[in-house]
Amino acid sequence: MSNIEDIVDSLENKTSKVLHKLELLKQANAKLTEELNASKTKIQNQKVLLTQWEEKYHALKMANSILGSDDNKRETKLKINALIRDLDYCIAQLSD
Numbered sequence: 001m002s003n004i005e006d007i008v009d010s011l012e013n014k015t016s017k018v019l020h021k022l023e024l025l026k027q028a029n030a031k032l033t034e035e036l037n038a039s040k041t042k043i044q045n046q047k048v049l050l051t052q053w054e055e056k057y058h059a060l061k062m063a064n065s066i067l068g069s070d071d072n073k074r075e076t077k078l079k080i081n082a083l084i085r086d087l088d089y090c091i092a093q094l095s096d
Contacts, residue, residue: 065076
């Protein structure tokens with residue numbers, strides 16, 4: 001009988017250890033999930049910030065070319081031509 005009791009006690013101890021490890025893993029998983037969500041939010045904010053800086057860069061680049069900078073003269077002409085085509089298209093749509 002003692003042998004069976006020892007086996008049952010051993011099984012209970014092992015079960016208890018497994019349940020304890022399970023709880024620790026659940027806590028670690030929850031912590032990692034929170035960190036992942038925080039990282040995703042941070043990445044999204046950085047993408048928005050990057051987009052804003054790219055828009056500012058392009059606006060500054062365009063302003064410099066309009067002010068007489070020779071570096072981007074061709075790009076400026078192409079952009080102005082594209083804007084004129086857009087305006088002509090809009091006018092044509094309004095005329096119809």
